[in-house]
Amino acid sequence: MSTTQTSTLRTEDRDDRPSRGNLLEVRSLRKHFPIRQGIVFQRQIGAVHAVDGIDFSVGPGQSLGLVGESGCGKSTTGRLVTRLLEPTAGSIVFDGEDITHQPPARMRQARRNLQMIFQDPYSSLNPRHTVGTIIETPMKLNGINPEQGHKRRAQELLETVGLNPEHYNRYPNEFSGGQRQRIGIARALALRPKLIVADEPVSALDVSIQAQVVNLLQDLQREFGIAFVFIAHDLAVVRHFCERVAVMYLGKIVEVADRETLYTRPRHPYTHALLSAVPEADPDATERRERIRLAGDVPSPIDPPSGCRFRTRCWKAQDRCASEEPPLVRLGGSSAGHLTACHFPEAPTVAARDQDIVLDPALTGQADS
Incomplete structure (x- = not known):
C-alpha cells in the first residue's frame, strides 16, 4: 500500500478542465435538499447534501459512466444535468450554452438535444397514452414535422429499437419490462439528441434483457x-x-479514469472495494481475489464526515483525512486523465486482472446461437 502524496494543484492536474471540444461541462455542481420544521411557520433546520461539488465533462459521442453505492448522488446528478432538478450551486454548460438556470422556455430548446432514459420502465410511461402518442409527443411539442409524418417516424423508431412497428396503437401495459424500456429509448431518440442521460436503464430488467438493451x-x-x-x-x-x-461516494467524485485504467489500476480505496465485490463466474478466481469488506454504514448525507467523506469506512484513514478534504487531482505515477481524491492512495500497480470481471456472454457477442 502506497502513501504517495497528492501533487501540487496545477491546472493540468484537475478533472476535465474546460475545453471547447466538450459537449457537456459540469463545474462545482451542488444540490442540497433543505430539511424544514414546522407546519405554518417553517424554518430550515438542515440539508441533505445529495451532490456536493462535482466536476466532469463529456465530449461529443463519448460515454461517461457514473458508479457508486445507492444514495451516493448518481441519479440526482443525472436529473441536475437534464435540469429536472434545480441546482443549488455550480454550473452546467451544454453544447456551449450555460443552462444552469435557464427558464423553462429556453430549456425546451436545449432538451431537443438533451434527453433522459429513466430507471423504471413502468412508471416512466403514461399508461393512458398509446406507444405512438408517447413517441410522437416530443416531436409535436418541439415543432418537428418529419417529411414522412409523425406516425411513420414513430414506427421507424419502434423498428430501430427492436419492436414491431404495428404496435404503434398499443398501450404500455401490453408490453414486458424490457419492451417498455425500449419504448423509453425510442422516445429519447425521437428528437435526435446529442446527449442522453441513462439513469440505470437496465437495473429493473432480467439479465438476458439487460444484455439486449445495453447492446442496443x-x-x-x-x-x-x-x-x-x-x-x-x-x-x-x-x-x-x-x-x-x-466513481461517486456520498455526493463527491473520488476517482475518474478511462475504463481500462480504472478497472486494472484503481488508486482510491473505495474503488478497490467496489471492484472486489464484483461477482465471479469462476470459483477459482473468487478464491484468488481478496474481498474488501467495508466497515460500518454509509454516513448520513445530512451530516457528512469532515475532510474525506470515505474516512469513516477506510482502512487507510489517518488524522489528516479528518481535517483536510483531498482534492481530485492527478497523482504521481498516474496517466494524465486518471484523477483521484485521496491523501493516501493505493500504489499504481495492476490491482485487478481482466478475468476478475466477467461479462455476460450476451454482452460480448459470444452467446450461443
Missing part, C-alpha cells in the same frame, strides 16, 4: 454519434459500455 444503446451510439452519461451499479456493464468512468 451501444449500436445507437455508434450509428447516431450520441454521447451518454450512463448511471449504473453493475460494474461489468459499465466497463462494456463506457469509455470513461467516474
